[in-house]
Amino acid sequence: MGRFNLEHVYESQQFDLELLDIIFNVADEMKKDLSAGQRHYSQALKDKIMASLFYEPSTRTRFSFESAMARLGGSILTTENAKEFSSAAKGETLYDSTRVMCGYADLIVMRHNEPGSAKRASEASSVPVINAGDGSGQHPTQALLDLYTIKDCFPTVDGLSIAMVGDLKYGRTVRSLSYLLTKYDNITIYFVSPSVCRMDDDLKDYLTTNNVEWQEEGSLEKVLPLVDCVYMTRIQKERFNDLEDYQRASGKYILGLDQVKLMKEKSIIMHPLPRVDEISREVDEDPRAKYFEQAENGIYIRMALLFLLLGND
């Protein structure tokens, strides 16, 4: 095993192929361990404390980290909504909050509404900081679990074609995943979205520079037969000025049984969740539907990161 040399996790660009391999190998080990009768890692972080510092609520992500920590025997300090920390009335800086927190915990998981906040916190912290989503910025552990799910379903990531569907402009998960995909060879990405929420140019330029082929496509049906993976995301009503525009647009990007029939037999369907109606409930029974497995993979990835950042001494 190579060396895991990260101190903090704040953005997808921190990872190279070697680091990804280390994390995915440990995640595999964690997955195996959880299904074992006699677990090896159940007390691996027994004397460690993780603080969940959530400036905005996200039960799903918070529980995923806290479950990972509990599975490793560690303790948890938790906030559902640390808003009074950032309140105008008290007005403490993120720097001060972080410096205090790192005296209370061995690792900080931070969700914040401002892009870049996790990185700023990591600069003030004497303990590892993991970004659990910073506004429209990044959500690197989501990208890792997404990639881990893809890796798990195919012999190799090299050569895969992936459709990213829905809100590509504001959805930070597709952005974070795209960064990671540049580490692999011969990737093709199809961006499928209404015109109001197209992927931004900076990312498309980044892909081009890094030898990832991409193209934009308005029709979901046209793309489905071509790809190995469909990554669906939710289109938010708030992006549209006009309700009718929204209904027309979102109606075009729904994956029902008829659409799934167009897909390759060995392809997979992903979604970062929560879904509203982008994927019909009947699709859940199709073996290609991997979104609940994908959510579960979050546990293994986060166990791996916690272990690598804290337990590896």
Add this chain to the structure above:
Amino acid sequence: MGRFNLEHVYESQQFDLELLDIIFNVADEMKKDLSAGQRHYSQALKDKIMASLFYEPSTRTRFSFESAMARLGGSILTTENAKEFSSAAKGETLYDSTRVMCGYADLIVMRHNEPGSAKRASEASSVPVINAGDGSGQHPTQALLDLYTIKDCFPTVDGLSIAMVGDLKYGRTVRSLSYLLTKYDNITIYFVSPSVCRMDDDLKDYLTTNNVEWQEEGSLEKVLPLVDCVYMTRIQKERFNDLEDYQRASGKYILGLDQVKLMKEKSIIMHPLPRVDEISREVDEDPRAKYFEQAENGIYIRMALLFLLLGND
């Protein structure tokens, strides 16, 4: 010991006498264990995770479950108010939330505002779900601890007379307890309430069908000398259109020292708490007052359920 064959706990009707005996025996064992110097069960659920998924806050009930889990050595993921899960903005279904959660925890305790939600969640879940109150629906663990308290105070439940006082229309605890009482012989229930919050007919019919004698009575004083147990509940102002009506009604259903004097020497006073002024503070010192013991019994009952659902392998 018989076989505990429940996978989930969502309503009182799931329990028959045999199951009740199993649960109460384990609760007795847990109670004894907690007062022992060298505890047997302090690590019984060491590698298990319980998720408290509270869509509306209830510190009392949540802490009771979490204390039970901690007393068995298990880990806890907790939400005080998971409202963003059910928010209109995100709009995820209970089905999806549950399917994700059951990848994070070994058991889910759910409080929800919609009747029937716990049962629906249990259908989506691969891990046990316990209903911790679903709106005007049920609160089965409260009924279990109520019955356990009664059983603890009398040689047998058969033959007891019980007055249920206060808001019988909207109070889910009296309803859930009534279902359980049908499992015993020669029970008599007196429903004592203002006319606007009388017990509904469906439950009275159910009692009749199941050989429980019941009668309605407007006067608390008349009933007090007759019963072995007075189960008080709070009358909520919101049920009345007219404030004066409310004050007249609620004033009639207060248990003070004068009322307690009318009760049998061996009778008991119960209340699911919180109380406002239905029971005067002076009554707390009377040996018949059992409501704080009743709250404490919640720990033993919930330890028993957690152990039976999780640890019994």
Add this chain to the structure above:
Amino acid sequence: MGRFNLEHVYESQQFDLELLDIIFNVADEMKKDLSAGQRHYSQALKDKIMASLFYEPSTRTRFSFESAMARLGGSILTTENAKEFSSAAKGETLYDSTRVMCGYADLIVMRHNEPGSAKRASEASSVPVINAGDGSGQHPTQALLDLYTIKDCFPTVDGLSIAMVGDLKYGRTVRSLSYLLTKYDNITIYFVSPSVCRMDDDLKDYLTTNNVEWQEEGSLEKVLPLVDCVYMTRIQKERFNDLEDYQRASGKYILGLDQVKLMKEKSIIMHPLPRVDEISREVDEDPRAKYFEQAENGIYIRMALLFLLLGND
């Protein structure tokens, strides 16, 4: 070691020199233990449960207590905002809430908006209650950690001169610390504040009666060269009727690099945090700045209290 005979911790006046010594000695031991490879106290409270009952949010104080409990191996029940407990709608008394809670936990940490509430709760409780701040009342564990920090920086507390700066009328930390300082000899306190938030007469009288010299001073610069410790606090805008008055006043009580130059070489700078702009960020690098250490000392003091109240049998 003397005998620790407190059952609850609700106000600074409970402590005499002997108790302070016991607590500080155990805090020292905890500090040493936390930096040891093989910890002695990591499971000291393994089978104990602490309930954090916060009627108003305070992430910093809550995490400090919870971290202390986790470092001793204990379990935690937590509320970020137990407002529904005290809600008008439900209207339960603090007496009832406490009686129920002490059936769920082995120790209660309570934050409440009403002065005197922690003491009232302790009277209803069969388990130890620690006051984590009761409105404009007291915050005794903050006073302990403040004094512990001072003690740590000087050979003896006797003979020290301390400036308390900022909002002395509403700031409960300066008040609680002042009570503790009366236990030592030859203390001098300088109260430095705008006229609208001067220290109240009752405390000044208390100091006089207890042989602590004090004087009031409007100018921070004048006091800085004289003292061993500057205890800064935040001046709240809300105290002023006029915004200009506020800006003029608060501007006079800011500690920047120029002010720090006036201080003795061996003096220290403290702040209960959060700060807004009372201390410039550049001051953080000065070796005299002790406020982040002070926050960290909260862990050792709270570990000591939890251990003494719970583990010492």
